[in-house]
Amino acid sequence: MKINVKKDKSENTKTEVLIIGHFEKEKFSHPALDKKLKGRISKAIKEKKFEGEFKQLHSVSSLGLIAPEKILLVGLGKKKEFDLEKLRKISGFTAKVVRDGKVTSFATTLTEEDVKGRNIEEKSLTIVEGILLGLYQFDRYKTEEKEKQPKVREVTLLTSDVKKSKTGVKKGEILANATNYVRDLVNMPACEATPTYIANEAKKIAKQHKIKIRIFGKKELEKKKMNAILGVSKGSSQEPKLVVLETNPKAKKKIALVGKGITFDSGGLDIKPESFMLDMKSDMAGAAAVLATVMVAAKLKILINVLGVMALTENMPGASAQKPGDIVTAYNKKTIEIANTDAEGRLVLADAVAYAEEQKPAAIIDLATLTGSCIVVLGYSGAVLVSNNDKLKNAIKKSADETFERVWELPLWDDFREAIKGEIADVRNLGKFPKGYEAGTITAATFIEAFIEKTPWAHLDIAGTAWYEQEKEYISKAATGYGVRLLIHFLENWK
Ligand code: BES
Ligand code: ZN
Ligand code: ZN
DSSP states (O other), X not given: OEEEEEXXXXXXXXXXXXXXXXXXXXXXXXXXXXXXXXXXXXXHHHTTSOOOOTTOEEEEEOTTSSSSSXXXXXXXXXXXXXXXXXXXXXXXXXXXXXXXXXXXXXXXXXXXXXXXXXXXXXXXXXXXXXXXXXXXXXXXXXXOGGGXXXXXXXXXXXXXXXXXXXXXXXXXXXXXHHHHHHHHHHHSOTXXXXXXXXXXXXXXXXXXXXXXXXXXXXXXXXXXXXXXXHHHHTTOSSOOEEEEEESOTTOSOEEEEEEEEEEEEOOTTSOOOHHHHTXXXXXXXXXXXXXXXXXXXXXXXXXXXXXXXEEEEEEOOOTTOOOTTOEEEOTTSOEEEOSXXXXXXXXXXXXXXXXXXXXXXXXXXXXXXXOHHHHHHHTTSOEEEEESOHHHHHHHHHHHHHHTOOEEEOOOOHHHHHHTBOSSSSEESSOOSSSSOTTHHHXXXXXXXXXXXXXXEEEEEOTTTSEESSOOSSOOSEEOOTTHHHHHHHHHHOO
């Protein structure tokens, strides 16, 4: 899709649909256009046919009196409550309304609406995010053209400052396209998006953007004694891969991002019931977000040595599968009792974070669709954050608030460290509480902590935010692409 930036007056803009925002109880902001339309807009407002309530729509035909063929008025709600997230939502929402009307090109003046404390660049970035994320569709497996949604080919942002707006547009495109790339990888069926497929995607991206890459297959993992990952992979016919990407190897600051990449989680021998298994192709959303973030860090030339580690394997109940009661020795030599084969994410992360720490980063952030309990705690509205370091967690919270990829912190208390102590080995992969699943999100995080010696670390459980059954304004049904915008904001602001 082509995104133009122009300084045209709204009434002179040649386009199929011109989207104009309107705040509740405020004066209409395009009086010249209204005048040319013989006051039809102010009349609709006066007659309370359109009052500017958030997401309210009102369409006005231009009858050849002005250049746009049609005006779509959209309510922005109360002026003092308007923020970037609302702008992102309105942009995604209106883009979809227009698309569903089979319009292939539209223009918008939303760029010029007031958002307290925000400049044209930030607003343009946000609008482009909203539009591109909102228009996302996963239709590559539909073979009949009529089953696919129509496509918008061209969007024009009208602005008073073309230069600043263009800078925002460019960055918005990079962030939204990377998020949509994560959505594609997560939406792809597990029969195609295997560990090998994702490792090959990483190879392609690394080549394109001159990113350093190492890929450890089964042989290398055996040589390195990464038995926690290998254990999870034992029941699968697919080869496990640990992919390590690195931007700016010479930069002073180094941050490690580690992603859970279970390309299908059947539960293993502790097999999941059917309704819980259905969407488990999405269990690699953490790894996909790490891959896309490293790519964007390279594209934006962020001056940090970003180390991306993806722990990729299936979790299957094949003949050689790992069994409940098995004990494995992880990369850092700690022994693990496998109390439940379905708590596999923390196992692959155990090896991956220990490897990441060896590379001496200033901080490690892991992303994982780790626990069903995470959805019990926060629903689909935010990721759970658990961390051993105040500076790191505060920086993540700030980026989460800024990007609206929200997080909420849960505590790391000694009770939970006690709960994951092993009976006959060092640690166990299930909390030793009466039922096993109490505080499931925290015990899972505490297990990962056991594989980090001293590096500041933060864990994001994205089980509820990576995948959603319903559509929202700019969030598509199924994979959401959560994490890239948050992590990029974090990397750009890390000191
Ligand atoms: N991949 C799942 C967690 C999950 C559940 C992600 C639902 C997204 C949606 C994870 O590997 C898992 O199975 N966790 C178990 C752990 C339990 C066995 C201790 C869970 O949360 O039920
Ligand atoms: Zn599992
Ligand atoms: Zn899992």
